[in-house]
Amino acid sequence: MTFNPLRERGIPLDDQLRTWRELAVMPIDPDESDPYTRCRIITMNGLETEAIFFSHNMARHCPDVEMKQQLARVRYIESQQQKAVNWLLPGLASVLETTIAYEQVAVDLTSWVARMEPDPYLRQAYEFGVLEDFDHLYRYANLYEMIEHRRAEKIVDGLTEVMPGRPTYLQHRHPVDNVRQNYDRTVASPISKLHALTIMSTEQQTMNFYMNVGPLYMEPIARQLYQEIGMIEEEHVTHYESLVDPGETWWEMLLNHEYNECYLYHSFMETESDPRIKAIWELHLNMELEHLGLAAEAFKRFDGRDPEQVLAPELPVPVTFEPNKAYLRELLATQIDYTTIGTGYVQEAHERFEAMQRAVLDDEKPASEVVIAENAMKSGHEYRLETEGPHPVQSLRTNRPT
Numbered sequence: 001m002t003f004n005p006l007r008e009r010g011i012p013l014d015d016q017l018r019t020w021r022e023l024a025v026m027p028i029d030p031d032e033s034d035p036y037t038r039c040r041i042i043t044m045n046g047l048e049t050e051a052i053f054f055s056h057n058m059a060r061h062c063p064d065v066e067m068k069q070q071l072a073r074v075r076y077i078e079s080q081q082q083k084a085v086n087w088l089l090p091g092l093a094s095v096l097e098t099t100i101a102y103e104q105v106a107v108d109l110t111s112w113v114a115r116m117e118p119d120p121y122l123r124q125a126y127e128f129g130v131l132e133d134f135d136h137l138y139r140y141a142n143l144y145e146m147i148e149h150r151r152a153e154k155i156v157d158g159l160t161e162v163m164p165g166r167p168t169y170l171q172h173r174h175p176v177d178n179v180r181q182n183y184d185r186t187v188a189s190p191i192s193k194l195h196a197l198t199i200m201s202t203e204q205q206t207m208n209f210y211m212n213v214g215p216l217y218m219e220p221i222a223r224q225l226y227q228e229i230g231m232i233e234e235e236h237v238t239h240y241e242s243l244v245d246p247g248e249t250w251w252e253m254l255l256n257h258e259y260n261e262c263y264l265y266h267s268f269m270e271t272e273s274d275p276r277i278k279a280i281w282e283l284h285l286n287m288e289l290e291h292l293g294l295a296a297e298a299f300k301r302f303d304g305r306d307p308e309q310v311l312a313p314e315l316p317v318p319v320t321f322e323p324n325k326a327y328l329r330e331l332l333a334t335q336i337d338y339t340t341i342g343t344g345y346v347q348e349a350h351e352r353f354e355a356m357q358r359a360v361l362d363d364e365k366p367a368s369e370v371v372i373a374e375n376a377m378k379s380g381h382e383y384r385l386e387t388e389g390p391h392p393v394q395s396l397r398t399n400r401p402t
């Protein structure tokens, strides 16, 4: 069934306000719920956070008081949506457990996007990035076993494997090499724009999360690991945001943002296994349809163009959380040694890369390596969850069965 959000009516903006009682959502039970429900919550929190920050930025560049007031009205609703969504996360979970779930999102969401992306250059950008977040999952899982004495399979539930990706210390690249070529908004397919916005938003939220929670740990190794991976997320935001065409006007960007919110809520409404959470996705979709309508009006008025010219004629296939094990193993086997140079990729270390490595590592083992060695010492083994056999890269195999 086709669904064109431009043709649907949403909830009138004034009726979207919620009371505190309505915002006091009941969190999911971490032991009972589908790990992918938590992934959808984390994803939508990333999108809502982006909606809020984007709208604030736009307001700071908007000379028209009336339009600033409209942005403020919609943004208040986005803010309430963000509260309703993010407060579904269980207070029972530790920060590190939530961190592991964030990396699971990065792994399975980016894999899905890479698999569905029609443009080969953009697809390469996702394939490149996903092997790095895949490695973060492994580093944090070892930290988790070491300091909380628990195992990450409780969180990822066997849906996502945990083993080395592109080693984190090799991800410290010169900032110049993190800037990609942007798509061309006049020829890029609508799904490519939505993909870029989705991954940019979730990576941005991950970066913000680590920069805020990292110092809350007592253990030096945890503080250091959050710093190190936090710097990679800075690189990832640079990498993904540079895919978006900066030639889009503010009104066009707003339109794409609201459309993407419709797309993701619709996707999750279609794929959600928990009926209570599904009802929230549906409610928020109905709110977003109205936001989209308002953005479309503004786009017509200020850009003098028809929104149907820039948006997809109907929603693409739903974004789906599902295991990507075989796909990731294939990427590990073929792309683990990639790095970037300028806006492209190479398989050998180059001069600027090596200079950056010397500058930040200074011949010392970084936290991402120390955490594996220390956990192996304390727990008697390093932590992995290899459900589909040994690591596809020979040199990254362990000697013991895991």
Ligand SMILES: [Fe+2]
Residues within 6 Å of the ligand: 048, 051, 077, 078, 081, 261, 288
């Ligand atoms: Fe929203």
Ligand SMILES: [Fe+2]
Residues within 6 Å of the ligand: 103, 106, 132, 133, 136, 206, 229, 233
């Ligand atoms: Fe990551």
Ligand SMILES: [Fe+2]
Residues within 6 Å of the ligand: 106, 133, 203, 206, 232, 233, 236
């Ligand atoms: Fe990342």
Ligand SMILES: [Fe+2]
Residues within 6 Å of the ligand: 051, 078, 258, 261, 288, 291
């Ligand atoms: Fe919105």
